[in-house]
Amino acid sequence: MKLGAHLVWAVVAGAAGLFVLLGYFIDYEIIVAMRLVLMRWAVLIAAWALMLGIVNILYVHFIKVQDMEPGWPYSIVLMLALIATVIFGFLFRPDSEIMVMVFNYIHLPIETSLMALLPITLAVAGFRLVIQKRDWASMAFAGAAFFVLLGTVQWPFFSDDMFENLSGLREWLVQVLASGGARGILLGVALGAIVTGLRVLLAVDRPYGD
């Protein structure tokens, strides 16, 4: 019985994946139409999954508050903010002035603050990389980053001519070495992604469970 269900899921997932994939290669009207229908279904299901995800967030944090687990006050703040945002959204519509204010004055500054952490994090990580990992790859990485930064920034007390060679070195590093390396990496990633997709299509990997 269990094997039967397992086979049904695998066949349905494989057939859906095959239609979507073939839709990119074959121009037959039926296959292209089938691909579009399946893609629309996927978007709809993903939208419903978002609802389940929100419920999941609330449930996880509710359990944390109930069991007074470490950090439970943060969970209360998260739940209150989430519920308040949903209520405001339903009462005033998502494009109302209040919702725009919630987004502009709460959501956006928090995300921007996190983004602002990134340069500091990377600077600290750069120092840590040089100090802790003393292999040739890390040194080359840190050295290239250093020269690219030197060739990119504006120097307030020096003339541009003094750093013309550095700008040339930066261009060479970015256009020749970095571009070549990035293309090689992209090639490996693309091949890996194709094989990963085919494993799901052949039901070797079944992320949808048994």
Place this chain on the structure above:
Amino acid sequence: MNVVGILVLMLFIGGMIVYATIGRRWPAVFRPLPAYDDLGAAIEEAVEAGERVHVSLGTGSVIGTDVAPALIGLTIASKIAEITSVSDRPVVVTAGDAAMALLAQDTLRTTYNRINASEAYSPNSGRMLGPTPFSYIANLPVLIDTEKVSVHVLAGSFGYEGALAVDFGTRLGAFCLAGTDDVQSQALIYATAEDPLVGEELFAAGAYFNQHPVHRAGLRVQDLMRMIIIGAILAGTILRGLGAF
């Protein structure tokens, strides 16, 4: 009809079937990847110390083009769930996409049922942390700190926020292994992670964990296709240099 595309696809599928068939008689030997060796040791330490392993599937969407690394993340999560099923604190898997969190729950439930450890499964083991990249990242430090995470695996699609995701784990003293598909994010992760995975190394996880013969076959097909592409590039360069076209 795109005949070349279909032929390439058939070459991939045929290669996987052939290598999976001959793989038992002539097993492949892969180069050592220290990141995966270190991960195994770190998981063993975490299980012995009663600490938790966290697998992040990133902020990519199931219906997006960036789903492949997260599918590998699910493979890694499945293997780690097997290993940590005896632990007091089983693996926790998080995602920034709700559908991906559901897939994580299904993967964990299936894995625990397969190894007769269904009591280790909890619906909270697969979670969505936040629907946007930075809301997901903002929740990570609390998770790592309060859940006593000592092994922090990032296998999914990340943007620039991936560097912060790694750094939060590093600063809280967790072992960090990270890999993603985006080239620029890989550079950031290389600078921040203890054990970064570069390029296709992330996609080799299933083969290195010996998850299924087809994973090993897939890796051999990737190598074969890479050789064909390199040959084609070299041949094209030489012919172009000789003025053939």
